[in-house]
Amino acid sequence: MALNSTPYLPRVQLLLSQKRHALAATELRRQLGEDPHDFVAHALLAVCLLEQEQLAEAQAEAELAIHLAPEYDFAFYALALIEDRQHHPKQALAAINEALALDPNDADYYHLLGQLRLQSGQWQAALQAAETGLSLDAEHADLHGLHARALARQGRTQEAGTAARSALGYGADSSITQAQAGWVALETNRPAEAQAHFREALRLDPTSDFAREGLVEALKARFWVYRTFMRFTYWSASLSDGARRGMFIGLFVLSRFMRPLLIPYLALVYMSWFSDSIFSSLLRFNADGRLALSPEQTRHSNQFLALLGVGVAALITYATALPLPAVQSAGYVSLGLLFPLVGTWRLRHSPNHARSYYAGVVLAVMGVAAIGLDIVGLGELANWAFSAFLIGSIGYVWVFALS
Template sequence: MENTTDYLPRVQLLLSQNRHAHAAQELRRQLAQDPHDPVAHALLAVCLLEQEQLAEAQSEAELAIHLAPEYDFAFYALALIEHRAHRPKQALAAINEALALDPNDADYYHLLGQLRLQSGQWQAALQAAQTGLGLDAEHAGLHGLHARALARQGRPDEASHAARSALSYAASSSSTQAQAGWVALETNRPKEALEHFREALRLDPESDFAREGLVEALKARYWVYRSFMRFVYWSGTLSDGVRRGMFLGAWLVVRFVPVLLPIYLAFVFMSWFSDVLFESLLRISAYGRMALTDRQTRHSNQFLGLLAVAAGGLAVRLAVPGAPGMDLLAMVALGLLFPLAGTWRLPAGTPAWQRSRWAGFGLAAVGLLSVALGVMNLAVAGTVFLAFVVGAVIYTWVFALR
């Protein structure tokens, strides 16, 4: 039987070549000889993660932790899996455990910073990046994270400098190019962002991170979208309490100054539908259609479908003034756009996504019932439709203030 570490050079070489399936085969051979090897279990978890086998990957990482509770890399592997599965609280707990066991690994700070960035904790993300760079000054991922955190804090010059530093260490990395693209986008340089995303996709045509950025850069060519996103990035520098106060304050101002209602409604519409609206506009060009993912195209189809139903209902109502239920059909179709867009924003399969989805189904059932009752000219249709409106408003406010 070979020494327990003899397999590591082969596995590390395969991992560096992104040959995760072959690395997994090597690791399974090792585990057949020594099923209690925590290193092999943790590395196998990473291989399975890269092959999108999340459930099996999690089992391997948890087994590695069970076999060696002091093994920091096993907790790091588990954190990567939880992060990929859109479970930020569990990912944060795992990476904090890894750092408690080994506070001197730059990769651990990189993941910690990513989690903080995604949760809107810009200062904490910046601190994680700076701590990690203190351990490894040439870590391109940490330079990119540093740049993103600075951009989100409204420090464009420092962010641009940090992005250039990342490129100086790993210009041939798709991830680094994409990070530079996001920094350029968040600091109002959409043309430069487009170049970085194109280069990132040239280096890795399968990169979802780069493709999402490319779509954002293409949408930023529209000045309305670009202006709205500049506001979104600016508001991201504010605390949650201040953002909620702004939202409620705007609503109160409109109550007392009705002339501002059109501006407020336009802002609400953009807040909910800017992404899918401009993604639908991208479908006009062949390049835009190719840039969109299947998921974005599907969302666009659903969005345009509901708009078509609303337009059809209004058209029938205008053409045949006495046609019952058509005005209700139009308003229900427009109202259902909100739970639909709310569900899109959530990671698929998560509990929040499931709740949002079922809320949407419930609203659709109530709305369609009101339309059916309206077609039959029953007076109760108005009461049922009112229940639909109340449900849609509650959903909108709950989601907006979540």
């Protein structure tokens, strides 16, 4: 990216390199007070605000920079970073492609393009972006890390290891590079090595969500069941949405005609829904795991364990001590509500998050209504309400399973 030569830029760039984003933002606002049409200052302010998680303001600054200078490639790059942080992959991809159309020789742009391709399961496209970027800057540590991850996702384990070592050779003191090496180790079935890299990444940058999320995954990967399922999810992520739906529907149809397939199919379905929540909850019993889980993950685990505990306790009570319809309904409703709870958590960065949440609220209302009607002795109405809850739960799974 080419920045125009103005007196404030060296100080701002120094502050950005030192991650003093608030001070850099103050300097840029001072400049914009003198020249509100300085598109470079607007674009850099967008980056500062992004790093301070002021995403709406950051997006407004990036869009203003683009409005003032539609030919300024860095403004599109800043916008792509902001859209990516907000989990808007299509918008981020459009912005980074615009930046590359204006300047196809910036290695940082190819790094972001490759990251977006990797997130969408396009391993080969991610690999191509990394290789193109490395042809422009052979010492770009983050591109070496991206290259390694793209190779790992394609099952090219030995090449991925070599690429990860190259990345560490150029940026061993970088939190991002250490975290990339951790993900490569994790994706090539070396969870213990992955933990070491993620811990080093967090030592270098204790605020890195990228490294913290990796450490959580590495800790969960100590369980062979989770590790096996994780490899399946990496493979299935490379399929199109239609192919994934077709695979699950095909397995369901086959299980109806080939009874031995029913148990593996049900295991796959339940792991698809609950593996993350189950193993995150298991980490609550591990000192490293408790520290690695984010407050949001801990809160979700509390909700998951509460519903699971109520459901299991109610069904045991019904079977052993209190055989009342309301107790049985409470058990089944609690366990059934695990689906929208976990489904909404899985879709927390998706446009379908709100729809999933409200669908869960409707199911909860139907379930509570069934329990209440059982308590007051209106058994027939309770059966209708419970049937509606059951049908709604099955419908929820089919609608939101692959969203």
